[in-house]
Amino acid sequence: MGLYERYLACGGVVATDSRTLQGGEMFFALKGENFDGNAYAMKALEAGAACAVVNEAADLPDDPRLIKVADTFTALQELAIYHREHVKPDGSLPVIGLTGTNGKTTTKELIAAVLSKKFNVTATKGNFNNDIGVPLSLLSITPQTQIAVIEMGANHPDDIAKLVRVSRPDYGLITNVGKAHLLGFGSFEGVKAAKGELYKWLAARDGSVIFLNADDADLTQMARECACHVWSYGIQYEGVQILPTDAAHPFLRLVIEGTTVETSLVGAYNATNVLAALAVGRYFGVPMADAFAAISAYKPSNQRSQMLQTQRNTLIVDAYNANPSSMAVALDNFFAMRAPRKLALLGEMRELGDASAKEHLKLVKRLADAGTPALFVGEEFGRALDAAGLGRAAWYPDSPALAAALAANPPSDTLILVKGSRGTKMENAIPSL
Numbered sequence: 001m002g003l004y005e006r007y008l009a010c011g012g013v014v015a016t017d018s019r020t021l022q023g024g025e026m027f028f029a030l031k032g033e034n035f036d037g038n039a040y041a042m043k044a045l046e047a048g049a050a051c052a053v054v055n056e057a058a059d060l061p062d063d064p065r066l067i068k069v070a071d072t073f074t075a076l077q078e079l080a081i082y083h084r085e086h087v088k089p090d091g092s093l094p095v096i097g098l099t100g101t102n103g104k105t106t107t108k109e110l111i112a113a114v115l116s117k118k119f120n121v122t123a124t125k126g127n128f129n130n131d132i133g134v135p136l137s138l139l140s141i142t143p144q145t146q147i148a149v150i151e152m153g154a155n156h157p158d159d160i161a162k163l164v165r166v167s168r169p170d171y172g173l174i175t176n177v178g179k180a181h182l183l184g185f186g187s188f189e190g191v192k193a194a195k196g197e198l199y200k201w202l203a204a205r206d207g208s209v210i211f212l213n214a215d216d217a218d219l220t221q222m223a224r225e226c227a228c229h230v231w232s233y234g235i236q237y238e239g240v241q242i243l244p245t246d247a248a249h250p251f252l253r254l255v256i257e258g259t260t261v262e263t264s265l266v267g268a269y270n271a272t273n274v275l276a277a278l279a280v281g282r283y284f285g286v287p288m289a290d291a292f293a294a295i296s297a298y299k300p301s302n303q304r305s306q307m308l309q310t311q312r313n314t315l316i317v318d319a320y321n322a323n324p325s326s327m328a329v330a331l332d333n334f335f336a337m338r339a340p341r342k343l344a345l346l347g348e349m350r351e352l353g354d355a356s357a358k359e360h361l362k363l364v365k366r367l368a369d370a371g372t373p374a375l376f377v378g379e380e381f382g383r384a385l386d387a388a389g390l391g392r393a394a395w396y397p398d399s400p401a402l403a404a405a406l407a408a409n410p411p412s413d414t415l416i417l418v419k420g421s422r423g424t425k426m427e428n429a430i431p432s433l
Helices: 003-009 037-046 072-086 104-115 133-139 159-167 188-195 197-203 217-226 268-283 288-297 324-336 353-370 379-387 399-408 426-432
Strands: 026-028 051-055 066-069 095-099 121-123 147-151 171-174 209-213 230-233 253-256 259-262 306-309 314-317 342-347 374-377 415-419
Touching: 003 066, 003 072, 026 037, 026 072, 037 051, 051 072, 066 072, 072 133, 072 159, 095 104, 095 159, 095 197, 104 121, 104 147, 104 268, 104 288, 133 147, 133 159, 159 188, 159 197, 171 197, 171 268, 188 197, 188 217, 197 209, 197 217, 209 217, 209 268, 230 268, 253 268, 259 288, 268 288, 268 324, 314 324, 314 426, 324 342, 324 353, 324 415, 342 426, 353 379, 374 379, 374 399, 399 426, 415 426
Parallel strands: 026 051, 051 066, 095 147, 095 171, 121 147, 171 209, 209 230, 314 415, 342 374, 342 415
Antiparallel strands: 253 259, 306 314
């Protein structure tokens, strides 16, 4: 029995973490710099896995439940590619590939919500968007799936090029291109080139379409260079109005074609994410009334564009990650919101390479110029405060230290923005607010 037949015999359920096994799965013993799944293969079988894919060079006993291959990571990717091409006998499964600097996960979830009004949709769970997560997302597609939405992330120049060869999308969407992971990409032009691999892939496939934010000059240029077929959207392109926020209406509201669409998203920067989802829905024939209802019903989670009310304060929690582009739009929105008292809690932005000092200094100066109180986490912000001549009174080495300071002197009746790179774990401050 071949690997794909064994996968089907396991009900199409794959696991890479022996701690999450429920029973009956195909366990892949992946190997990384700091872990070796082969060491847990027998434990996985004891925990109920139906079989385990292991490296043939690993010191493991002869067991019919062990499937020995040259490289388990390569086997996982090849299995995902084969499944993507064969899960539908007629090859009719549309796959939408999605990437971008900011807003990927929120846009993916909005697209899935809209399409689910008409189709059986399989979408990337959470942010499983790397070289392991993308194959796992593809392997979660079932014969009942009518459309798949696959999110792809990138930290290095060739990441998207590799992921499109696995996911093989028929449609694509880049939310935006901005300053993130500059340590890996080298420059903003490097970011554009890496994300643009999605457009290049689609341009080479007959019948492929990209969903394009026509207001975005960088994306428009990239699409033009690839001569892609486009389906456009955009705030200006569609004449969409963003309604102002106030105490009674703290969330994003849009007027689209004469209809006011209410959301539970914080920030005008989410408007293009909403319009992207509506454009995809329109292309695939989802009635607009159903699409609007899906957008209104969507509730953000996992520290992305969430508004939380504590006993003392109102929080804008956008702490899943941060980079100069997302920080800029988050502060734009924060400054525009009306509140008697405001406080920004910002964690440093990671992986910016040579641009890091300049970008952190820019943020410190912007907050100082706006007269908005802020507390900072991370050495990069500490150095930026020194460079700006502001001292380090507002600086903490890590988020637990910030949380302790807030617990000792808690703010009240304050609108608080919580944002930072994933490594700063800014959510540690939330219980003190």
